[in-house]
Amino acid sequence: MSEVRVRFAPSPTGKLHIGGARTAIYNWAFARATGGTFVLRIEDTDPERSTKENIDLIIRAMRWLGLDWDEGPHIGGDYGPYMQTERFDTYAEALEQLKASGNVYPCFCTSEELAARREAVQAGAANEPDPCRSLSHEEAQKRIDAGEPHVWRLKVPEDRGTIVVHDIIHGDAEFDAALMDDMILVRSDGTPTYNFAVVCDDVNMKMTHIIRGDDHLSNTPRQVLVYEALGYPTPTFAHLPMICGPDGKKLSKRHGAASVEEYRDMGYLPDALFNYLALLGWAPDGETTLFTREQMAKLFTLERISKNPSSLDYDKLEWINSQYIQQMGAAAFVDTLAPYLIEAGYAADETGVEALRSRLEAIYPLVNERVKLMTEAVPMIAYLLDDSIELDEKSVEKVLRKEGKGAKTALVEAAAVLEDCPWTVEGIEAALRGLCEKLEAKPKFVFQPIRVAVCGNMVSPPLFESIELLDRGVVEQRLRAAAELAVD
RNA sequence: GUCCCCAUCGUCUAGCGGUUAGGACGUCGGCCCUUCAAGCCGAAGAUCGCGGGUUCGAAUCCCGCUGGGGGCGCCA
Numbered sequence: 001m002s003e004v005r006v007r008f009a010p011s012p013t014g015k016l017h018i019g020g021a022r023t024a025i026y027n028w029a030f031a032r033a034t035g036g037t038f039v040l041r042i043e044d045t046d047p048e049r050s051t052k053e054n055i056d057l058i059i060r061a062m063r064w065l066g067l068d069w070d071e072g073p074h075i076g077g078d079y080g081p082y083m084q085t086e087r088f089d090t091y092a093e094a095l096e097q098l099k100a101s102g103n104v105y106p107c108f109c110t111s112e113e114l115a116a117r118r119e120a121v122q123a124g125a126a127n128e129p130d131p132c133r134s135l136s137h138e139e140a141q142k143r144i145d146a147g148e149p150h151v152w153r154l155k156v157p158e159d160r161g162t163i164v165v166h167d168i169i170h171g172d173a174e175f176d177a178a179l180m181d182d183m184i185l186v187r188s189d190g191t192p193t194y195n196f197a198v199v200c201d202d203v204n205m206k207m208t209h210i211i212r213g214d215d216h217l218s219n220t221p222r223q224v225l226v227y228e229a230l231g232y233p234t235p236t237f238a239h240l241p242m243i244c245g246p247d248g249k250k251l252s253k254r255h256g257a258a259s260v261e262e263y264r265d266m267g268y269l270p271d272a273l274f275n276y277l278a279l280l281g282w283a284p285d286g287e288t289t290l291f292t293r294e295q296m297a298k299l300f301t302l303e304r305i306s307k308n309p310s311s312l313d314y315d316k317l318e319w320i321n322s323q324y325i326q327q328m329g330a331a332a333f334v335d336t337l338a339p340y341l342i343e344a345g346y347a348a349d350e351t352g353v354e355a356l357r358s359r360l361e362a363i364y365p366l367v368n369e370r371v372k373l374m375t376e377a378v379p380m381i382a383y384l385l386d387d388s389i390e391l392d393e394k395s396v397e398k399v400l401r402k403e404g405k406g407a408k409t410a411l412v413e414a415a416a417v418l419e420d421c422p423w424t425v426e427g428i429e430a431a432l433r434g435l436c437e438k439l440e441a442k443p444k445f446v447f448q449p450i451r452v453a454v455c456g457n458m459v460s461p462p463l464f465e466s467i468e469l470l471d472r473g474v475v476e477q478r479l480r481a482a483a484e485l486a487v488d
Numbered sequence: 489g490u491c492c493c494c495a496u497c498g499u500c501u502a503g504c505g506g507u508u509a510g511g512a513c514g515u516c517g518g519c520c521c522u523u524c525a526a527g528c529c530g531a532a533g534a535u536c537g538c539g540g541g542u543u544c545g546a547a548u549c550c551c552g553c554u555g556g557g558g559g560c561g562c563c564a
Contacts, residue, residue, distance in 0.1 A: 011564045046563060111562065122560080124489050151562055170493065179491065179560090187562040194564045218492050218559030241494075242557070248499095250557080279500065279512090286502025289512050306501075309557065313499045316513040326526075369526040399523095432522090447522035459524045 004036025005208050008062075008069070009198070011043040012054035015259035016061035018312075019213060019243045019251065022277040026240060026305070027211045028067050029278070032297035039205060040072030042083045045197055050085075061260040065270050066293055079205040084197050087204075091192040094200045094230060095152060095185065103229035104185060106140050106150040107132035130182050153182040154196075156225060163221040168209075168238045168302045175221035183222050195219060199226040202235060211238045211302070214309070238302045241281055241309040248311045267373030269328070269336065272321040281306045290323060322372040330361035333368065337377055344378045346385055356385075362469060366461040383455045384469055391482065395458035399448050400486040406441055407449040408486035413439065414450050415479040423472055429464045453482030 008024040010016065016024075031038035040062070044050035055073070062069075071077025081087055098104040107130055109117075121127050130153060132140075144150060160177035167173055185196035192200070202210060217239045227234045245251045251258050257266065263273050274293060283306075284291065284299045291299075325333070337360065338353045347353045353360075363381050371377045383389045391400075400407050413435055421431035436446045451463050454475055460466065467475055 009564095013564070043564065049563075114562080118561080122489055127490090149562095165492095173492065175492070181560080184562055189562075191562085193562070198564090213558095214493070215558055216564095221492090222560095239493085244557085246499080248556085276500095281500085283501055283511095285511090287511050289500090308494055308501095310500060313513065316500065319513055322526090367525095370524070372525095436522095443522050445522090451523065455523095457523090461524080463522065 002208060004031060004034040005039065005206050006031050006036060006211055007039035007041050007202070007205065007207055009041040009043050009201075009212075010058050011046065011049075012051060012058060013046065013049035014054060015261050016058045017251075017258055018260060018263070018277070020058075021061070021065060021260050021273075022243065022280060023212055023240060024062055024067055025065070025274060025278055026238075026282065026300070026302075028069070029293075029296050029300035030209065030211060030302060031070070033300040036208070037071065038069045039077065039079070039207075040069040040082060041201060041205070042073055043194070043197065045084045045191060045194065047085075055083075057261070061264075064264060065260065065274050084192075084201065087197075087201065088191070090204055091186070091197060091200050092190075094196075095192075098152075098154070098185070098229055101229070101231075103155050104152045105133055105135070105155055105182075106144055107153045107182075107184070108143055108148055108150045127179065127181060133182060149188040151184045151188050152186040154185050154222075154225060154229060156180050156182055160225070163224050165217070165220045165224060165237060166234075167217070167220075168236060169241075169305050169307060170217070170239060173217065173220075177221070177225070180222060180225070185226070195222055196226060199223050199230070203227065203230060203232045207235050209236045209238060209302070211240065214239045214241050238305065240305065241307060243280060244309055244311045246312050246314060251312070265375075267375035267377075268317065268321050269324045269374065271328075272317070272324040275324070276317045276320050280310045280312075290320065318372050325371050325374070326368050328368075330364040333364045334360045336374060340374060340378045344382075346378070359384075359469070366465050366469075370461060380461065383457075383460070384466060387474070389456040389478065391452060391485075392457040395452045395456070396485060399452045399458050400482060403487050405445050405449075406439065406488050407445070408483055408488045410435070410439065410441065410446045410449045411453055411479050411483035411486055414446070415476050415483070418467070418472065418475060418479070423468060425464045425468050428467050432464070449482070449486060450479065453479050 006027045008020075008027045010020050010024075028038050030036070040059075042055055042058075044055070059073070069075070071079060071082065073082045076082075095104065109130070109132060117128075133153070133155065135143075156177055163175045163177050163180075165173045165175065183195060184193050186192055201207075220237060220239075224234050243251060257263055260273070264270070271292070275291060278291075278296050279289060282300070282304055284296070284304070328336075334353070334357055338347075338350060341347045341353055341356070341360075342349060347356060363384055367377060367380055371380060399405075400411075414432060417431045417435050418428065421427045432446065432450070433443070436443050439446065447463055448458060451460055452458055454463070454470065455461070455466055
């Protein structure tokens with residue numbers, strides 16, 4: 001078997017869509033699993049909607065996800081260029097070949113005529129062959145020479161019969177060629193249409209497998225016709241089921257996040273999003289849910305891709321994200337936290353973050369089981385970073401100002417007890433537990449006021465560990481300040 | 489309208505002729521406990537969309553129906 005070559009071919013009309021991201025992941029995984037080549041090709045033939053910025057955005061999002069490719073824009077390769085707008089000569093060449101072999105013909109119909117015909121057909125009228133198809137060579141040439149605008153259409157062979165699309169995921173799908181109209185290959189402005197450009201590129205770039213969205217399945221028989229007209233064997237197809245929103249409907253802005261960037265901004269880790277997306281439509285077995293890119297690259301097969309469309313489940317994504325945060329380790333945590341710290345003003349730049357590194361790494365074990373989204377981290381640890389803190393109003397009401405609970409006494413006594421205890425988690429815990437006994441109070445009535453005083457909230461990371469990470473003076477000051485507000 | 493695709497707990501899925509239909513997220517309950525989490529234990533939750541076949545036996549194979557999705561662009 002010849003070497004596997006696959007590609008991800010986004011059109012830069014927007015950011016990297018979540019569905020596109022998964023397509024890219026599967027292509028990547030298949031290439032890595034088979035020792036094949038993964039190609040990135042930019043389909044920018046639509047000048048109206050394609051932008052340079054989007055190309056950068058897509059490439060950056062792919063890198064962020066941890067994807068790498070063997071050939072593509074910037075890095076080159078043996079089958080470049082990898083932007084369709086730079087490959088126009090190859091399409092022109094292909095068109096000449098098709099003209100010579102008589103597989104195409106010029107069509108002079110206007111867009112209006114076409115639209116009217118299309119409407120008639122969709123309303124139930126019989127699908128008539130394009131009138132230009134029967135124009136004589138001479139007549140057609142005369143009109144071309146006269147400068148009449150025309151497109152080039154593919155001539156569907158009359159006796160083509162059934163077109164079978166071999167798809168690894170869906171099996172064989174059969175289409176009747178008689179129902180297929182002569183699609184436009186080259187527009188009147190000379191540019192190739194999508195269906196023509198893809199086939200030319202996939203042929204010239206020697207693609208062996210086409211892994212793409214389900215939405216292309218119905219277009220595939222048309223493309224097969226182009227392969228045949230060009231005289232090339234068709235590659236193997238794998239059409240991925242669509243990804244829907246949580247409500248099972250098509251993904252749109254209404255459902256929130258449609259682009260990879262948005263997920264990044266919401267605080268998802270690239271490893272987690274990768275893992276989740278990989279799992280959306282593919283499973284290594286019935287058990288495994290957490291795996292790395294490397295593991296997927298070993299286990300991936302197209303045969304195990306699911307046929308049914310899947311709905312996004314943010315709860316599961318979030319759970320996967322929390323699993324990764326829990327296990328990522330202190331160093332990686334600080335690295336990914338850096339931009340958030342800078343944005344929140346805790347550091348001016350990367351260097352500033354480095355100055356805080358050891359402290360942040362010490363904080364990690366207190367929050368790694370609590371942070372589900374990276375966006376939650378900074379607010380959660382602010383009380384360990386700021387000199388002064390603001391007490392949560394609700395917590396003050398429910399814990400410090402609650403009469404009959406002895407909050408004020410607990411705070412005053414705690415300040416005293418912490419004055420000379422060993423400043424270790426054990427020392428602090430011993431001192432405060434001793435205080436509970438001395439006051440004959442349930443731990444809850446001693447610890448909660450202290451928590452509010454020190455952490456600013458009745459809900460917080462572990463208390464003794466938090467205190468240990470703060471300076472003794474700061475803790476005392478917070479306890480005294482809170483005692484002022486508290487009642488017994 | 490027409491062609492194509494799809495159909496297992498709420499969600500993602502395992503299953504590929506014989507299983508008590510398995511797992512994960514979520515949900516609910518319990519343990520732990522100074523809060524929130526995490527962790528551990530347990531439970532509920534799927535007459536495998538419906539109806540016909542084939543077969544000793546069907547979630548698995550065949551046909552029909554229904555429901556959902558997609559294509560039918562000088563968009564990709």
